Amino acid sequence: MLDNKKYKLLNKFIIMKTTILIAAIFFTGFTFAQEKKTDSVKTKSIDEVTITKQVFKKQSDRFVYDVAASPVSKGNTTFDLLKQMPLLSTTDDKTLKIAGKNNALIYINGRKTNMDAESLVQFLKNTPAENIQKIEVITVPGSEYQVESSDGIINIILKKRMSDGTSGTMRMSNSQNKYNASQASFSVNYRKDKLGISSSLSGGENINPQAYILKNGTGNIRNESVGNIDDPNKNIGGYLNVDYQLNDKSNLALSWNSWANKSYNSTIDLLNTITQYSNGNLISTNYTRTKNKEDARNYNNSVNLNYELKLDSLGSKLNVNAAYLNYKRFQYSDNKTMLPGTANDFSLISKKIIQNIPQLINNFSGTVDYIQKFKHDFTFSAGGNFNKTKTDNDTRNTTFSYSYNDDDTLLNTQTKEDPNHFIYDENIYGLYVTFEKKFSDKFSGKAGARYEITSSLGTSDNAKQPEYQKIKRNYQNLLPYLSFNYAINDKNNLSYSFSSRMRRPSFWELNPVKNIITENNYTQNNPFVKAASTYNQELTYMYKNSYFLILNHSLFKDVITQVPLQRTYMENNIEKVQLAYIRTNFGTKQEMSAMAGIQKTFFKGYLTTNFNAGFQHNINNGTLNIDPTTGQVFDTYTNKTKSTSLMIQTNNTIRLDKNKSWFLGVNYFFVDRQQIELGLLKNLMSLDISIKKTWNDWTFALNLEDVLRTNIIVIEDTQANGNYNYIRNDQYNRGGTFSITYNFGNKKVKKVRDIEGASDAIKSRTR
Template structure:
């Protein structure tokens, strides 16, 4: 059962002070008395560049291990990567977005040797040519090009133990012969995602508490097939197919609910119920993309065309039960049963065109466009069964809602880039987007049966980079973006948690706007300072609304988590960091420390979907937080076969939309052994078991809300990887699917 309360994930960065050695900052090579130096980490006009081919961390690592050592990047679950200060990190390979789902992408990165990588580019503020939303950043992995033909591959098996045991396996194969390249992957696994919840809300007179567990069993299988063929010396075509299936049957929620009533601080009564929910769900995600690329001249000008189709299906059936104490006080008697059938089907057709013209004197002109046509079909059915005190069933209440959402997006961008000198370069661009959407509901009240929205957005972009001298560099970026709601957020379905606790999606959610500014200073390509400011308007989030009501002359209190647009928010941060190697490259580290200030301004008291009136929820609180992160790799022997990893992050308490998020921290350790073509690894995450989410909110009205969510992040993973074949195989050209921007909104 997917987490019913969506909590913003927060990833941050930090700092270390250490002795500097010039030889650690650059790779040095002497040729006939001439010393050549190569920078490992540097800032270009719109991105940070980490030249891993010259880094001591590369040898024996996987791509995922290498990304964890890249400045500004972090992971807290050994699955997902985040850029400091960004909501999400999109993975690109050779300038093209990876056309695979998150789980397959993780396996791909964990099974690709780091020796195949030339450099990693971190784009904190993407330009107008990128189809990204909100404050998303980009990680671009550039592969080495001079590699021979042949076949290579790898097999990986892993076993993880937290509250439950889980297993994963993958098989990857790469083949290149002349003009033809084929890349394929098959991976799967099974696991149970456990969560423990404590939910409290109420006033000084009535309080609700729900305590219990969620167990979500999952079986997954997926893979991809990429085919690349060189038609001529200047043109290529490629076909990519991705597939993923998940089966989650017998997911359960088991919560003990306590309602206590007070009068002048004295306990009046206590009532108990039990929530026992069961859910069966399965989903399928298939996408195919056809790409054609032609090089137009020797300067690098090219034309790129993409056409894609995406099909996503999710079927969810849940049985939600409220139990009351029976004669033996064993919660065997039904009070209420709600059966929900919540299917969703998404079909998307997409196309993109990109034309890049390289001119003499270091001018680059780019123009392009995209088109997305999406249809989502949500046919929700709710059946409510009530029972009297003797356990007899009352007449069934039916609530059906067939919601269909059609959306067309037209986009056009234009960018101009110029290198004015060896020291100064700049880039300016804009993206213009037209969105036409229509939502229709067969069973809603007349005012909600047809929801039509048409809006246009002009999204400018600007950046410049100035190298003051060989030791000092300064850059600035500005970007305007928007975030469209995910398709599941628009489906007006209510997900039952307990009798008085639920989440409500909203078809009236509109796109939000984001304005990002970033100023960066670097010293000796090792030390950096980043100042960032982000302004969010019409923030799409979840708001906890509370109200008191009477049920059979008994006062109760209800809490609903409403998906909606909620005011404005500002985030300001300052971060200093270092990326270096020490002690003859026995220690490689990146440390960051920063301070973040959040300004929240939002008020809500009405569910926009149902019109239900709640008490005012106000979030106009500011907060200032310290954030620290350190990632370290220690080489334990001269032969570079044993490696110890020590990673740690800490984030101070800070105000988010749901309330005050208390501090988080995690210590992760890893030990790895390279032996010929084999790699043996042990990873222990959240050693101190401190990565547990707690959120608390107090309103001036006396309403309060508390959430404690433990996802059992302390775990140990043992893995074995075997690489076979010619490891110098030239990788298949990775192509950005025209439907990638849409696929991200299905998650």
């Protein structure tokens, strides 16, 4: 998918990314044969029981992975450990996905991490897995969580048996795919009596390469653009958390997070071919070349103040947060359309578009959470949140058009200014209440609701369309939640969850800016995009805390996505075809999935594997033929297609020696072709292999990603009227990373409380 920075034509449209090991088919053949052996092992000693029993289980509204009882935590980072978890996967070593979910939010000790995406990845990659007690995967979050759409939650529970002192981690890594990349980080934790300090600093540089083939056509006109995108990046950032225990019942904490990115000299170089046919015969061929140079930088700073008061010995508490978020992005691009000229060297500039696209975001937020625990396993929770956000987008577009005579002499130049100053103000008020009750050792339930009021106003100082001048929205939403868990017996467990959520547009999606890709290919953001609604249902069956079956259904209304619209037009007596990717609400969508899996350890801990296999059925229903930002009429684009896809996921860790110092990892994922908003996404798969060596406080790791070079995105769509659109995007996922990690100091240092910031829900919409 094309975004506002890197023009990624597809990334956000892959609804599910899964991971599978190619050898997992072989490993799972031992499942039932080894189960009998494992049962006999359990009777030999108490120590072995703690390793194999209930490492993975279902509790109430979440899956729980007991890291302390797992053999794979030794020598791993938190990020490496999460990749071993059932239902979790990563395809880029940066983002984590929960099977069947759009996104995975990271919580620590029940609170959302107050970090941007880049800082969070570094935090997870530099936190030793030995500090973790357990990991919870909440596939359908309750009303108390501020999540959007079908997002899931990964909650990391840290160990509490820790003492005063200092500890830290240093990590260096070097990666190679098309280009070389390097990364370094340093983190330290300090605790003395009532004071705890945690900080981290990391930075690096890399070039994100992409190769594109873009084809589209309508009637007798066809376009093809072939070329490369290189996006250099330099990053630096970190966080500082200070936690002070006021007394036995109350804590005060201050956290600050900062991240900066510089992407200068990002280039797009595409050769464009326009062909015209008549009755199947080629009439004409015209060539142009697109050269785009972009300089961009962004800064993300946030500060959060937290107060927590413990109310009783049962766990009742009051939690209050106040936060401020400041986000700045500056983007300057120079897009040229080059003509071949008499020498066919593409030295003549036909059109040049200069774009200056800054974005400033300021947010003030506050949250209050009250949790009251009663005897007899009953919990009542209530709370609220407030978010006030202002975005300022002062876009400047200048277009230069050039004309030449037959000997390539410049005849004249035309200049057109197109400024657009768009300001967006948004206020969100939210209240929630939940009731949770354990009725017996077998049955527990949870019910709640969230009520949200959203008020927004978008204004433009110099809008050409009257409807741009003031866009006002006010809407209210009641979002119910229900779940129950029934332990049929010691071996069988059944649970059900229902949740309703909203998906608000990101702030960059609302900024009515046009990003030029080629002369006839662009993306258009949309200030009229409204919030989408999502309804999730999930039924889970688990057997012996190792085998599970998950049935899921999600209904999306007013889906926020990009829609490819085409039209033909005449320019200089030449018929051309234009392709616009319009950001808008696009009908409804249903996703239904059934997934069966296993998480188990075999051969006395030498092999730890999780394996999932299932099907996903997508039903799309959307139609569009007008750009809502301009009223321009295009050919009708319709997506009312159904598709059923096979999905397989597994991760495996093989211990190679008795000392638990050498480990081999082999991962492989496969997802069959499936219908998405842009068209038919062809099948994807990737084989990843890793080798790791732990030596005292040192860890050496070599990771090889996409060994078979099969993780390449291809989308194809053909409409009933003959219009077609084809995208091939190679992001050079095949590569290798070598890393060295050193852990120093007192490994039992008590971690500083990780505080959920009041602005976290807003921060996710800046990206």
